[in-house]
Amino acid sequence: MPLSPDQTAEIAAARATPRMTLRAVSEGMEAHLYRAHDVLDHGFIRVIDYMGDDAAIVQAARVSYGAGTKHVSNDEGLIRYLMRHWHSTPFEMCEIKLHVKLPVFVARQWIRHRTANVNEYSARYSILDREFYIPAPDQLAAQSTVNNQGRGAVLEGAEAARVLDLLKSDAGRAFDHYEAMLADTQPDGSPQQGLARELARMNLPMNTYTQWYWKTDLHNLFHFLRLRADAHAQYEIRVYAEAIAACVKDWVPLAHAAFEDYRMGGENLSAKAVAVLKRRLAGEVVGWEESGMSKGEWREFVGVWG
Template sequence: MDEKIDVLDHGFVRLVDSMGSDLSVSRAARVSYDAAWRAGEDEGSDTRLIRYLWKNRHTSPFEAVEFQFEVKAPIFVFRQWHRHRTWSFNELSARYRELPEEFYVPDPAQIGVQSTSSKQARDIEETDGKILVARRVEASMMRQHCEQAFALYRELLANGWPRELARSVLPVNTYSHMFAKIDLRNLLGFLDLRCDPHAQYEIRVYAEAMQKLARTIAPVCISAWEGAR
């Protein structure tokens, strides 16, 4: 346990705890016909059962596996993440402590331009050499802007501002930190959406890291999900 994958420039995902495994899913499925005792007797049979369950959307047995992750990510990533109501979250509060000066600056090659076919997406393929040069300059300007915001934040705190108000000058690319718990069924639903190529890059890389970590606990289930995509 306690496996960690670094993500973006300052972020990470760590698998803190888990309950259950592929065997738990097989056992939960087999109990419906009073044959839970068969789980684990025939690995091939369990694998076929799990693949059948996911392919045919008999998904409740996948709730027998649970994960707790520790995540460090930009605030704007968490705001997308929190739309997934099946997670349980406990996040760092800037009301209780001063935030460290850590913020996300995108790789200039990952910025691109606003997509003309999607209101919510970027277009990386349209990034020619001229645009890339401009993005490098603009990323540097973004970094300077964030440094100035943190300088003001610290000044306000030093002048006695309450933390709950001083934090309002910080940008949404500031890093936050949370513990998040979910069962495997709903994790796979999250991965369906956030591993999709249309998902925003900055949350997609976190989803891909969780996919790798979940595989260490339930490799057959993850393989079944991948095969059905």
């Protein structure tokens, strides 16, 4: 259970006190505010704040005095045009702030997206909670035999049991020792100094949960989602990206639909790939030998186009 009764009460209190504003409001996003969407075994994402909506994208693109265009259909056409032609600045006019609880090894991938604002829970200042990510059985997978950075078949039987046991027992023991090093008494009750928190934390494994406030604009969020909601992303970050994407869909439905069409569902073709497709459309049979592509590239091409 990621949330304590106190935390649940704080969230309920925050949702119980609506106030008046003159700002742009997204009803879809208001429904998400503060609520924890569970991710993995102990993680979550919570939308803490947002700025702007679909109309704000249009308004900024036009540098206009009022809000959006007169008709939603015009807004949609303009948003699709902006997405198609890689206009990034209008999408930067929307902003989102999230509270995220996530394993450290996921946080280390996530933080590589630099155009965001982050405040992480400090393990120099505070003591971490005893919470670790332990994969569900269907995610406990073997190393892929074809992809150097991917997973293959799910582990089975005794091997799966051994791995789960190791992950759980090592994490538990590491945390016991973390607490023992921090403590001002020894197990027998005699006093000790207690190791500095900034040192003791180094004993914890990378599946320890941490949490942060993370804020970014919609353009950079789409970039994050394109890379991290992608099938090649590691499962443990992909589920966070998917949970965020579901909120984005309710927040800016027009921009999200354009993103789905042009980015997530689209394809990038190289000049060589364009040439092959044009020859095929003209009725030619074109194979790897005539493509000019490497074997890996051809495999990816055939994966999409047959």
